Amino acid sequence: MTTVRLECIRYGKRPDQPGGARISPLSGGFGGAHCHRTSEECGLYAKSRYRVPVKIQLLPSSFDEHGIASLEQRLSCYVVDDCVAIDAGSVALAVNSAQRGAVRDIIITHPHIDHIATLPIFIDDVFATLQEPVRVHATAEVITLLERDIFNWTVYPRFTELSNDRTRVMEYVPFRPAEEFAVKHLKVTAIPVNHSVPTVGLIFSDGETTVGFSSDTGATENFWHAVNRLPRIDALLIEASFPTALQQLAVISGHHTPASLRRELHKLIHAPLDVLVVHLKPAYREMLVRELVALDIPNLSVMQPGREYAW
Numbered sequence: 001m002t003t004v005r006l007e008c009i010r011y012g013k014r015p016d017q018p019g020g021a022r023i024s025p026l027s028g029g030f031g032g033a034h035c036h037r038t039s040e041e042c043g044l045y046a047k048s049r050y051r052v053p054v055k056i057q058l059l060p061s062s063f064d065e066h067g068i069a070s071l072e073q074r075l076s077c078y079v080v081d082d083c084v085a086i087d088a089g090s091v092a093l094a095v096n097s098a099q100r101g102a103v104r105d106i107i108i109t110h111p112h113i114d115h116i117a118t119l120p121i122f123i124d125d126v127f128a129t130l131q132e133p134v135r136v137h138a139t140a141e142v143i144t145l146l147e148r149d150i151f152n153w154t155v156y157p158r159f160t161e162l163s164n165d166r167t168r169v170m171e172y173v174p175f176r177p178a179e180e181f182a183v184k185h186l187k188v189t190a191i192p193v194n195h196s197v198p199t200v201g202l203i204f205s206d207g208e209t210t211v212g213f214s215s216d217t218g219a220t221e222n223f224w225h226a227v228n229r230l231p232r233i234d235a236l237l238i239e240a241s242f243p244t245a246l247q248q249l250a251v252i253s254g255h256h257t258p259a260s261l262r263r264e265l266h267k268l269i270h271a272p273l274d275v276l277v278v279h280l281k282p283a284y285r286e287m288l289v290r291e292l293v294a295l296d297i298p299n300l301s302v303m304q305p306g307r308e309y310a311w
């Protein structure tokens with residue numbers, strides 16, 4: 001049994017989180033209300049009279065010898081408000097039972113295995129209990145690749161052709177880059193970024209809180225133009241995969257180092273905001289953490305798997 005510490009952040013960030021003990025930007029009247037959306041609330045947020053923060057959790061994907069989630073990130077899956085997954089690397093491994101029952105929308109930024117590894121297993125897990133399909137949101141290009149390379153009756157079944165007693169179990173919902181689309185209570189815009197395969201970064205908002213997620217990318221302009229056009233942004237999840245000594249490898253493979261991350265953040269006009277660094281290659285994690293600390297950028301920290309962040 002895996003023990004993953006899941007903390008409810010009712011009033012914003014924990015005092016020991018980088019960025020300080022400040023209250024997240026709640027507009028009052030929140031104390032005593034639900035600390036986050038239940039699965040039932042997830043699609044009903046517009047009707048809520050309380051300001052409910054957007055909550056994001058990077059699901060763990062590595063475990064120590066006792067089965068406890070470790071800080072190393074090998075797979076990518078970010079669960080927003082317990083009901084929308086961004087990428088699906090560890091979705092089947094590390095969702096809690098409530099999330100397993102509520103996540104029916106999964107946005108795939110690109111088809112690399114660390115971002116889709118357990119998507120087939122997740123659909124297998126929930127197959128018999130589904131009342132509605134699992135909707136996989138992706139560009140047409142990525143959907144074609146998923147059908148060709150994963151859901152091809154060889155690697156795994158083509159779930160879009162299968163149903164349980166009540167519903168088809170999986171369906172694709174294509175989106176176009178730069179055109180806003182809705183996923184549950186979120187408005188999402190996908191921006192093509194600079195990676196070795198077709199990849200989008202995401203900007204999503206519940207109408208109050210706006211978050212940017214770079215996905216896997218090297219230096220890019222379009223993503224920053226899109227972020228800078230926003231009136232405000234509350235948090236940015238951005239990757240740094242390789243240490244600066246491996247800058248050439250990072251450029252070739254479409255990733256960042258701490259040095260290129262710093263250059264990218266100079267393109268951002270919004271400040272201050274929380275910057276959470278993700279996708280640190282486990283082999284270089286200690287070095288990356290040292291380099292990121294040395295950047296001395298206010299409100300920048302490494303995102304911890306399992307922890308809930310709220311804005």
Ligand SMILES: [Zn+2]
Nearest residue numbers: 110112195216
């Ligand atoms: Zn990738």
Ligand SMILES: [Zn+2]
Nearest residue numbers: 112114115216
């Ligand atoms: Zn990746």
